[in-house]
Amino acid sequence: MKQFAELFTKLDQTTKTLDKVRALVEYFKVADDQDKLWTIALLSHRRPKRSVNSTLVKQWAAEFGQVPFWLFEESYHVVGDLAETIALILPDPSATSNHSLAYWVDFIRSLSDLEDEVKKKKMKEAWSALQSNERFVFNKLLTGGFRMGVSQKLMTRALAQYTGLDENLLAHRLMGNWSPGSTTFHDLVLSKDVKADDSKPYPFYLAYALEDEPQALGDPKDWIAERKWDGIRGQIIVRNGEIYTWSRGEELVTDKYPEYWILKDKLAHGTVLDGEILPFKDGRPLAFNILQTRIGRKNLSKSILQNSPVVFIAYDLLEYNGEDIRSWPMHERRAQLGQIVRQVNTQVLHLSEQVEFDTWETLGREREKSREHHSEGIMLKHVDSTYRSGRKKGDWWKWKVDPLTVDAVMIYAMRGHGRRANLYTDYTFAVWNEDQLVPFTKAYSGLTDEEIREVDRFVKKNTLERFGPVRSVTPELVFEIAFEGINRSSRHKSGVALRFPRIKRWRKDKPKEEANTIDDLLAMLKKYG
Amino acid sequence: MLLDFTEKGIYCAQAGVYIDPWKPVDKALITHGHADHSRWGHKHYLCTLQAAPVIQHRLGKIDVTPVDFGETLTIQGVKISFHPAGHIIGSAQVRLEYKGEVWVVSGDYKLEDDGITEPFEPVRCNTFITESTFGLPVYNWKPQQEVFKEINQWWRANKEEGKTTILTGYALGKAQRIIQNLDETIGTIYTHGAIENVNEVIRGQGIALKSTVRVTQDISKELYPGSIVIATPSSVGSSWIKKFAPFSIGSASGWMNLRGARRRRSVDRGFVLSDHADWNGLNTAIEECGAERVFVTHGYTSVFSQWLNEKGIKAGQVETQFEGELAEIGESAEKEEDPA
Ligand SMILES: [Zn+2]
Numbered sequence: 001m002k003q004f005a006e007l008f009t010k011l012d013q014t015t016k017t018l019d020k021v022r023a024l025v026e027y028f029k030v031a032d033d034q035d036k037l038w039t040i041a042l043l044s045h046r047r048p049k050r051s052v053n054s055t056l057v058k059q060w061a062a063e064f065g066q067v068p069f070w071l072f073e074e075s076y077h078v079v080g081d082l083a084e085t086i087a088l089i090l091p092d093p094s095a096t097s098n099h100s101l102a103y104w105v106d107f108i109r110s111l112s113d114l115e116d117e118v119k120k121k122k123m124k125e126a127w128s129a130l131q132s133n134e135r136f137v138f139n140k141l142l143t144g145g146f147r148m149g150v151s152q153k154l155m156t157r158a159l160a161q162y163t164g165l166d167e168n169l170l171a172h173r174l175m176g177n178w179s180p181g182s183t184t185f186h187d188l189v190l191s192k193d194v195k196a197d198d199s200k201p202y203p204f205y206l207a208y209a210l211e212d213e214p215q216a217l218g219d220p221k222d223w224i225a226e227r228k229w230d231g232i233r234g235q236i237i238v239r240n241g242e243i244y245t246w247s248r249g250e251e252l253v254t255d256k257y258p259e260y261w262i263l264k265d266k267l268a269h270g271t272v273l274d275g276e277i278l279p280f281k282d283g284r285p286l287a288f289n290i291l292q293t294r295i296g297r298k299n300l301s302k303s304i305l306q307n308s309p310v311v312f313i314a315y316d317l318l319e320y321n322g323e324d325i326r327s328w329p330m331h332e333r334r335a336q337l338g339q340i341v342r343q344v345n346t347q348v349l350h351l352s353e354q355v356e357f358d359t360w361e362t363l364g365r366e367r368e369k370s371r372e373h374h375s376e377g378i379m380l381k382h383v384d385s386t387y388r389s390g391r392k393k394g395d396w397w398k399w400k401v402d403p404l405t406v407d408a409v410m411i412y413a414m415r416g417h418g419r420r421a422n423l424y425t426d427y428t429f430a431v432w433n434e435d436q437l438v439p440f441t442k443a444y445s446g447l448t449d450e451e452i453r454e455v456d457r458f459v460k461k462n463t464l465e466r467f468g469p470v471r472s473v474t475p476e477l478v479f480e481i482a483f484e485g486i487n488r489s490s491r492h493k494s495g496v497a498l499r500f501p502r503i504k505r506w507r508k509d510k511p512k513e514e515a516n517t518i519d520d521l522l523a524m525l526k527k528y529g
Numbered sequence: 530m531l532l533d534f535t536e537k538g539i540y541c542a543q544a545g546v547y548i549d550p551w552k553p554v555d556k557a558l559i560t561h562g563h564a565d566h567s568r569w570g571h572k573h574y575l576c577t578l579q580a581a582p583v584i585q586h587r588l589g590k591i592d593v594t595p596v597d598f599g600e601t602l603t604i605q606g607v608k609i610s611f612h613p614a615g616h617i618i619g620s621a622q623v624r625l626e627y628k629g630e631v632w633v634v635s636g637d638y639k640l641e642d643d644g645i646t647e648p649f650e651p652v653r654c655n656t657f658i659t660e661s662t663f664g665l666p667v668y669n670w671k672p673q674q675e676v677f678k679e680i681n682q683w684w685r686a687n688k689e690e691g692k693t694t695i696l697t698g699y700a701l702g703k704a705q706r707i708i709q710n711l712d713e714t715i716g717t718i719y720t721h722g723a724i725e726n727v728n729e730v731i732r733g734q735g736i737a738l739k740s741t742v743r744v745t746q747d748i749s750k751e752l753y754p755g756s757i758v759i760a761t762p763s764s765v766g767s768s769w770i771k772k773f774a775p776f777s778i779g780s781a782s783g784w785m786n787l788r789g790a791r792r793r794r795s796v797d798r799g800f801v802l803s804d805h806a807d808w809n810g811l812n813t814a815i816e817e818c819g820a821e822r823v824f825v826t827h828g829y830t831s832v833f834s835q836w837l838n839e840k841g842i843k844a845g846q847v848e849t850q851f852e853g854e855l856a857e858i859g860e861s862a863e864k865e866e867d868p869a
């Protein structure tokens with residue numbers, strides 16, 4: 001665990017890619033195989049399941065640190081991270097240990113079946129034997145929020161340097177349905193005869209957001225435009241008569257989308273499609289939150305399948321006749337894909353339609369219509385581009401539609417975290433319903449430090465009531481709130497829920513009376529919801 | 530009460546003096562030279578002999594009476610004396626005694642001997658007014674030898690890579706503490722002008738600060754790699770530091786104890802080094818002064834006073850009476866003058 005905790009500290013201390021990769025390579029050189037395997041697992045979103053309830057963990061840490069529970073909670077609020085709060089509050093360790101990362105991961109997993117009292121005893125033993133940075137990492141694993149500031153891609157790059165293997169080959173080997181319990185470092189990474197794992201997907205190629213004008217991309221003829229769909233990125237694999245559906249988070253979701261199962265008989269062996277899992281009914285896409293209603297369900301009831309059916313909008317072909325064709329140019333892959341979709345000829349599989357355009361101006365006008373198509377904007381792909389892995393600049397771009405905006409009045413403020421714990425940084429906004437202000441969204445980001453301090457002063461001087469860390473304030477300040485979409489919501493008083501709300505700017509020029517109304521929001525809902 | 534909390538600051542009506550007042554008054558007792566404690570515009574200043582040079586350097590021509598540590602003045606029956614607070618050179622706790630009742634105003638303080646500041650001395654009292662900058666149990670400092678071992682190792686490693694080391698700390702206090710604890714055998718210690726100005730004042734009062742070189746235009750850029758530059762926190766991201774490239778930059782502050790703060794600071798390394806008492810330090814100081822009543826200012830006032838009350842020490846937060854003013858002070862903690 002010492003080596004792993006040191007790796008974590010090193011990665012945490014630098015923002016430079018080169019240093020991070022170097023730290024990982026050094027780690028791979030010294031760590032034993034089982035720890036390497038777990039490190040790869042942790043850095044590819046294969047974390048152990050949470051085995052202890054976090055309220056209990058807090059209580060034990062407070063007790064062990066000899067502080068009352070309320071003081072633990074106050075500290076947690078300031079630190080903003082549970083694992084770190086615990087690591088800081090515990091007394092200095094009374095012992096040392098030389099156990100490996102794998103040992104501690106197993107230790108954490110073994111807790112889940114134990115009685116709470118036994119768990120507590122084991123937790124105290126663990127905490128007493130770990131040094132502060134080890135404790136932090138241990139707590140991160142325990143509370144389930146493990147992130148290391150290193151992408152899977154960087155880890156793969158480091159692993160490539162360490163093993164001398166090709167990065168893309170490794171990226172592919174690390175995908176799919178494995179866990180540290182089901183394989184070894186040798187089998188997963190080094191073994192040449194890749195075990196026939198039919199479910200193995202390809203790394204997704206991700207597009208960058210287009211920030212400049214599209215004119216900078218050159219001749220429109222070199223580009224293919226499609227609608228950018230507001231669903232979930234997915235990969236459908238058919239091999240040896242079986243179908244596997246993967247979502248972008250590298251999650252096998254075959255069971256969640258039974259609509260696609262008929263494809264296993266319709267697609268030939270060795271076919272891999274890249275596309276969008278999209279809620280779709282009566283010939284048009286539905287809002288994204290319809291899809292959300294089924295994501296969390298264990299059992300898909302008939303009514304869910306009826307009310308929120310999905311289709312697959314295919315936009316790329318990665319494997320054809322069992323051959324990896326990612327190196328083919330885009331236009332050839334697309335032509336082949338079109339043929340397959342036509343042959344299959346079923347309601348659940350659509351070809352992502354091309355948006356025809358001669359000039360960037362024409363395409364700009366199409367982009368303006370995105371919301372009417374329930375789409376988020378336009379995707380641009382170079383006709384000759386190969387299918388690359390991860391996020392690489394140049395060949396694929398997403399040209400998103402401008403966000404929606406409303407002017408709203410701030411009515412609540414909440415304290416921030418960490419260094420900003422003394423400042424009010426999180427706000428709740430309201431719009432008018434006749435002469436009442438109805439809260440409809442929270443937003444955190446978007447203001448400069450200077451503005452945050454100014455709002456903070458306002459909050460402290462204009463507090464009406466306090467509820468713990470939250471204060472209600474005199475409604476006076478008006479902000480422009482930007483958001484990506486709007487949906488109906490029964491959980492919100494206002495009846496609407498926004499997607500990705502953030503503060504666009506402070507409208508110091510606007511009196512509160514001129515903020516938008518609930519009717520304005522409902523009109524947007526009607527148009528775009 | 531012997532002391533009152535007024536909108537100008539802590540006030541002793543019997544003696545007619547304020548302690549660290551934030552609005553102009555006739556007579557001000559000043560605990561130390563940081564900007565949130567020694568403000569401009571008072572008619573008359575009283576502070577320690579050791580703090581006076583820096584305060585005069587900062588405020589210019591002021592009417593000041595320097596008093597030695599432990600020396601007692603009597604003003605209208607109130608016995609007043611200054612005692613080491615261990616925060617920065619010359620920093621003091623102010624003791625006031627009237628008819629057998631003793632109050633101590635801590636100013637800013639820390640318990641650890643930092644090698645350059647007069648070490649903290651506990652002063653017995655009935656009522657203690659304490660700061661609480663780091664009044665949460667998540668703030669506990671390692672002994673400074675450990676921190677300086679890390680700093681010197683980092684400097685050495687940078688030197689091996691041909692880089693300049695830049696370490697930021699507040700010009701008054703933190704900078705001198707760092708300088709005094711660096712391993713000068715590694716290389717030259719350069720300083721930002723604002724820091725060197727303070728260094729000169731401190732050397733002028735007879736304190737043997739390690740030798741440093743002021744960064745000026747005339748110094749050839751080739752000389753910097755391998756050496757260390759002590760800079761002010763505002764240097765981070767400024768164009769002033771460009772001339773030291775290639776460099777690794779670090780920050781030394783109590784806030785660096787939290788990972789979020791380290792990451793937001795946009796420096797390569799964060800070292801946890803504070804001139805304020807940590808959680809254990811605050812609790813120890815309160816125990817050792819034996820006060821039956823404590824007032825909490827300057828920091829996590831409500832949390833820390835609640836904690837003391839639950840422990841059976843009568844405590845109140847000063848904040849409640851004039852939050853507006855203290856909020857302003859809290860903000861200055863974000864700015865350069867108030868070192869943490
Ligand atoms: Zn101070």
Ligand SMILES: [Zn+2]
Binds near residue numbers: 565566827
């Ligand atoms: Zn202060």
